[in-house]
Amino acid sequence: MRLYDTATRAKVAFEPLEAGKVGIYVCGPTVYDYCHVGHARCYVAFDVIVRYLRQLGLAVTYVRNVTDIDDKIIRRAQEQGEEPLALAARFTDAFHEDMRRLGNRVPDVEPTVSGHLPEIIALVERLVASDHAYVVDGDVYFAVDRFADYGALAARQLDELQAGARVEVDPRKRSPLDFALWKAAKPLEPSWPSPWGAGRPGWHIECSAMSERYLGATFDLHGGGMDLAFPHHENERAQSRASGGATSFARYWLHNGFINVRTAELGEEKMSKSLGNFFTIREVCARHEPEALRLFLLGTHYRNPIAFEIDARPEGPTFPLLEEAERRLGYAYRTVQRVRSARSSAAGAALSGAAPMGPALAGSGPAVLPPADAFRERFAAAMDDDFNTAAALGLLAELLAQANKLLDQAKGQPRDVVARTLAAIDAGLETVSAVLGLLGDDPQAFLQRRRDKLCQARAIDAAQVAAQIAARGAARRAKDFKQADALRAELSALGVELMDRPDGTTDWVVREEPVSATP
């Protein structure tokens, strides 16, 4: 398996530190607000990476922290007259809810800063003792010039950094680049006792302390958003290597690309809280199936930027790419439903056109028809290549088309070949569900939920639709097609599309495009 390592800026072969085991640390959220689509992308990407590593049979320890002590949390809490840790707890719950809806698995360990003060203080003490850090008035700073390799992760030159430093420099720091490991307490801020007096941890030290606690001084993978590479990850690395040895800490660095917001009038810009142009996961999920967001995100390789298209309308913004993803999901679930029901029906009796297995056919020909026969291998090859979910979804598209084709007309294929191919397709769908976290819902439930939602949006009364369908059925049986078509047209005007099944029953869906004012 090959992955792109930020530190070496190249795709490299992945070799776990310890055969059969993988330790991965992903920087989690600072919980002072609801998570937006950008966060969703990061956590979906790493969820898939963890799922795939597990699929390969590796014993993965997935650690994703929650930062619950931080300047922004304190500020927000003061604004709202709330205790900082209470506010953090509230948004942690919201975060967990968002993750669950997106289909992300729960990490093995989800450490909080507030729960790891002893580890953090011990690490700072070690850095002070080894002269990698110094104390000024109750603050503790990391001395960047005591770590020769500083800047190597994010490819920064120290002199250039200093030239570009725009923040006002604290004159007590030896170098402008030095960063706080421990901050002395200020009035009205939460604080904890330490050897340097009451205070709280700096931003970067938590990840160093907590990754060491749960994964050891050296571990395999460290992930996060691209913007975290510098300075956050550079600083983590400096702290950890200064205390744990020159080759310690993360062995590979993975960084996901960003979400840009694209609107007709403003063009593209990064989605971020500071720009105020973000859409929260919950607000997007109020309009669309969370799984549609997941499918949308996995449609682009995790390191590439994604333009999140916004169609600004008087009645509120819509997300055309999510609408497309949701329609696609409808197709996928309809197909899954067909596959499962065909496989469970007796002897594949529902299949048309499949020739009975004869002696001449037994043992000859392909056991499983392409492309289903090679799905597993090709899926693995895509994922082995730096977790290429976009390529994997291309393979899924072929698999779904083959399933429908086979189910529509088996074209004289031996029945056992059809059965085996369907079994292979089903197995492929299981793999997709396990690794990508897609199509794991009950198809019937998904389709029903979606139709209900569309009905509600258009004020369609399902009982009335059923009555109209019954009336049309009677008309059809009486061969009164004029009347039947009139009823169909009536429903169609409401946005209801009828689908006559071969068995004489009629199913219906709500059309997804807005109904045009005049035909």
Add this chain to the structure above:
RNA sequence: GGCGGCGUAGCCAAGUGGUAAGGCAGAGGUUUGCAAAACCUCCACGCACCAGUUCGACUCUGGUCGCCGCCUCCA
């Protein structure tokens, strides 16, 4: 100013030295009483532009243009 990324059909998006996956939209067809769903066929002689390397380049090298980001909190 330094560093990094991106630019592939109307739109989304893989590919990254051997002659352009997949999806959406569109056109035609099969099927259907009519539809819908589903399937099939078609849809980039070309991968921002220019110049090189090569038997061969979307893929490598150099340059140009455009967009985004990091260097400050940020997924």
